[in-house]
Amino acid sequence: MSFILYQNQLLPREKGKVDMEDRGYQFGDGIYEAIRVYSGQMFLLEGHMKRLVRSARELRIKLPCSIENLTDNLKQLIKRNAIGDGMVYFQITRGAAPRKHYFPDGVSPVLTGSATLFPRDKHREEGIKVVLAEDIRWLRCDIKTLNLLGNVLAKQKAHENGAEEAIQHRGDIVTEGASSNVFIVRGGKLITHPADHYILNGITRLFVLDLASKLNIPVVERTFTLEELFAADEAFITSTGNEVKPVTQIDDHPVSDGKAGEITLKLAEAFDRAVNRVKRATLS
Incomplete structure (x- = not known):
């Protein structure tokens, strides 16, 4: 029951x-x-x-x-x-x-x-395809409310185009995914939209930023453009459900060489270690 x-x-x-x-x-x-x-x-x-x-x-x-x-x-x-x-x-x-x-x-x-x-994704290192969607939501995305119709429409666009997520943008500025936060890597630096009223400050986002600090990965919280997204060395999303998941294709364009990047995988492995500590503590 x-x-x-x-x-x-x-x-x-x-x-x-x-x-x-x-x-x-x-x-x-x-x-x-x-x-x-x-x-x-x-x-x-x-x-x-x-x-x-x-x-x-x-x-x-x-x-x-x-x-x-x-x-x-x-x-x-x-x-x-x-x-x-x-x-x-x-x-x-x-x-x-x-x-x-x-x-x-x-x-x-x-x-x-x-x-x-909700079993863990065993194939996440293969990366996912995403699509772009205009961010049409209200201006208090920092509050986790039940008002999710804008997110639903973006996610539906992704579904109809054989993608796993939609990356939203206001004009030329990338904000976040339909149900995730978005990160890019350029020149060894991790870049993500600042936690203002345009995005939800994801709990996994915060955890990954802390992991990056512990791994001595430079982090810059600033806005970035669609042009920067397409030119990124790496891209990935984070969320409670997705954990740390590489983005390897945006619309019809591969991200870099179309494979999960080194920094992305390093953060995903650190996330796995944290989860495994929880599992070991439960068994002990």
């Missing part, structure tokens, strides 16, 4: 229901997080929870429980669903109330969550 999290309790999945007037359903008025699970343990948990608190503050949504209580419930959700390598997803909406655009009075936030199997 599969279980979901609803408010402060675990329920069989078939009993999960959404109120017709829930503001998450009607307005996308809510926030969410997706956390990778390795050997039953949530990875980079603290970073995800800090971002959740920030998102709630920015949207003025009151969390329905403490972070400690939420964490305990997510651990139970993972355990009850017997998740080894997987993903835990949870969202908090402003709540259910008669449909009006402004914030309703006296509404209680609604927490829901699920845990699913």
Whole structure:
């Protein structure tokens, strides 16, 4: 039997229901997080929870429980669903109330969550094809909200063109992927868009920046152009689901020699070592 999290309790999945007037359903008025699970343990948990608190503050949504209580419930959700390598997803909406655009009075936030199997990609070093897509999203991409239609349209373009991801750009400036952050390597330096309101400051992004620092890989957080993207020595994306994944083709153009680059692979290997430490700690 599969279980979901609803408010402060675990329920069989078939009993999960959404109120017709829930503001998450009607307005996308809510926030969410997706956390990778390795050997039953949530990875980079603290970073995800800090971002959740920030998102709630920015949207003025009151969390329905403490972070400690939420964490305990997510651990139970993972355990009850017997998740080894997987993903835990949870969202908090402003709540259910008669449909009006402004914030309703006296509404209680609604927490829901699920845990699913999500095996690691065994072939990621081969690299992926991406397509370019104009970034048509709103200007608060730094908040992890339920408003994802712009991302969905970009991802659909990728799907229709046999690609795994869409790299978005505002005019000539590359921002981020439809569900990932984007990095390029030029002259041995790692370059990625700064964490401003145009992108989501990914938890995996932050972890990779820390790995780069430990590996003495120079990092520059600045905007870069489509021309720089096409001229890059290497390119890769990061996200909770993708981890560190090389980009070897953009539209019909290969990245450099069409193979995963040295720095990309070095960071992917460092990421693997961190995951393996979690797995070994779980077994001990």
